[in-house]
Amino acid sequence: MNPFRNMRGTRAARAVLLAAVVAGFAVAATAAPPTATQTVRWLRQEQSDFAGSFLISYSALSWRGRDWDLRGSVSWLSWRETVSDSPGTSGSGFGALYVTVGRRVWGDERSWRSRSRGWVRLRGKLPLQDDYAQTGSGKSDWGASLLTSNRYRELYVLAEAGILKLGEPLGVDYEGLFSGSVSLSYHRFGATAFPVFSFSASTPARREEPAYLEWSGGFGIVWSHDLSTSLLYSRGLTEVSPAEGLATVVSVRF
Secondary structure, three states: OOHHHHHHHHHHHHHHHHHHHHHHHHHHHHOOOOEEEEEEEEEEEEOOOOEEEEEEEEEEEEEEOOOEEEEEEEEEEEEEEOOOOOOOOEEEEEEEEEEEEEEEEEEEEEEOOEEEEEEEEEEEEEEOOOOOEOOEOOOOEEEEEEEEEEEEOOEEEEEEEEEEEOOOOOOOOOOOEEEEEEEEEEOOOOOOEEEEEEEEEEOOOOOOOOOEEEEEEEEEEEEEOOEEEEEEEEEEOOOOOOOEEEEEEEEEEO
16 A cells, blocks of 8 residues: 555545636636535445445535536435344444536537537545545545537437546555446426436446446436426446435426
């Protein structure tokens, strides 16, 4: 384990957050009203050395201008561990502060029924606890991704590919993560509800572990121009992925 690598990772994460703050001024000058998003996920985990459930909350506030976007969120976790031959543990606490800044790199508006947009995003995570725990690693992460949103008539396709450098707690050696995800939704004209299907994958955090694979499906409802909700069910396809989960998302535009 190289302690200086951790120091470089922390500095990189702080640099990403500083870049996000600077970009925030550009966003604020041209942004639409902010959007608040509340996500709550319940996950059931089953591994050879751990079994239990998590309740995770993400509270986010985002601004989007014509060419920039800025998003900040904070996580809170509650967990209950049930391992064979042990009494198990439980607890709760705040996890981390996340900041993401995005820059639009293309925008193709063929018509109101067909469009394609692409964004480059930088992201950083600062932990809200000092030591490795169920609420997080206690170390800073940083990464970058390419996000593209595409629409063809009623079909929406959202895809993202990225890399994430995980902070390494003492005695733990993490690999850099390469990840990808794709989400499909079908918005019938005039309908308020729509189906959603997603698939996500990433390389393993540790060399001896399998890759992370998960699919999810559900539906969303657009109640008004400023309010939308969604409900999703997910299942993991490998041991390190959550066995199953439920998620609800509420978005409000001010």
